[in-house]
Amino acid sequence: MTKNNFFFKYFISTLSIIIIIYFSIYIYNYYSTNDILLHIPDSKFNNEQNEKIILKPNEIGDSIGGILNPLIGLVAAIFTFLAFLMQVFANDEIKKQFTQDKFENRIFKLMDIYNENISRFSFRSKQSGRIFTNKSTFPILYGHFNILIEDVNRFNNSNKISFEEKITKDYKENLLSRNKSSSLNNWIKLEFCYVLFFYGVGKKGRENIKTIFRNKYDSEYVNNVINYLSYKPAYMAHDYIYLQNWNKIFLEFENFSEPCLERFDRYYEGVQNNFGHYYRNLFAMINYLNKGKDFKYSEKWDFAKFFR
Numbered sequence: 237m238t239k240n241n242f243f244f245k246y247f248i249s250t251l252s253i254i255i256i257i258y259f260s261i262y263i264y265n266y267y268s269t270n271d272i273l274l275h276i277p278d279s280k281f282n283n284e285q286n287e288k289i290i291l292k293p294n295e296i297g298d299s300i301g302g303i304l305n306p307l308i309g310l311v312a313a314i315f316t317f318l319a320f321l322m323q324v325f326a327n328d329e330i331k332k333q334f335t336q337d338k339f340e341n342r343i344f345k346l347m348d349i350y351n352e353n354i355s356r357f358s359f360r361s362k363q364s365g366r367i368f369t370n371k372s373t374f375p376i377l378y379g380h381f382n383i384l385i386e387d388v389n390r391f392n393n394s395n396k397i398s399f400e401e402k403i404t405k406d407y408k409e410n411l412l413s414r415n416k417s418s419s420l421n422n423w424i425k426l427e428f429c430y431v432l433f434f435y436g437v438g439k440k441g442r443e444n445i446k447t448i449f450r451n452k453y454d455s456e457y458v459n460n461v462i463n464y465l466s467y468k469p470a471y472m473a474h475d476y477i478y479l480q481n482w483n484k485i486f487l488e489f490e491n492f493s494e495p496c497l498e499r500f501d502r503y504y505e506g507v508q509n510n511f512g513h514y515y516r517n518l519f520a521m522i523n524y525l526n527k528g529k530d531f532k533y534s535e536k537w538d539f540a541k542f543f544r
Contacts, residue, residue: 256314335530343539346521353514362470362503377507384465384504385429391464399424402454428453436506437466442495463492468503 359373360366361380368376392398399421400408408420415423431448435441442462449458467485469478478500525536 253317256317332530339528339531343521343525343542346517346524347542350514350517350521353517357510357514359507359510362501365470373510380503381429381433384433385425387465387468388425388429388432388461391461397457399428402457404452404454407452432462432465432504434507434511436508437462437495437502437504438506441506441508442466460492463495464490465504466495466502470501470503 355370357371357373358367358369359376361368361376403411403424411420411423428449431445435444435448437445445462446455446458449455464485467478468482471479478498522540525539528536
């Protein structure tokens, strides 16, 4: 309900109640003063000559009607007000129900798109070569992400590097202000590794990563890590030579100023093709759900569970 509608409804309700109370007091005082409330008109009365005159039926009816009509009118006004008030409440309920139905229909439509995007997922394991589709891709991708973290940790440990040493001062202050309760090193590690995992270490992926990390991470460090990862091939039979070369790398003595330019199936090719539409759709759903002003947080939470 908008503020204008809220004000109008309660203004009319308050005004109606004041008018009804005023006229009730006025009619009661008037009838009481003139002894009308408890006085039943006689059908006979004496004229100036002290003669008894019988009133005609219509005169008696006029007398009774004149007394009761204001009371009946007041009661009618009260019931009219109550009917109007109940209609206002009913309209609000109908409007709320319509808004809720429209909201739910949109949510379920977005959910259909969400499920359709997942059904199009297709990912070939870089270890077994097996193709996974639909929701079965998530555990495989999670496993590959953990392997990427291990490779980056291996690079850092061999070169005695800490993530916190490789972020700019301004970005570090920004992270601390937003994540006071989290481990800064873990936060940086997850962010850094996930960006590498998402975009991959191909030519286009390297450009995207450098753009995202500009003014956040040490550029030389970023360049060396992604170049190092570009040497890692998928664990397939036809990439066996490249796999041997990868296993022979001694991090302490290698120079990774340049990426590996040889053509082969790389382990970290990126998952942008799969997850681009997925994340856009997921963001649109949660953002739309969050803007539902007529819903409680618990109701929004129940809807959000459908997207897991």
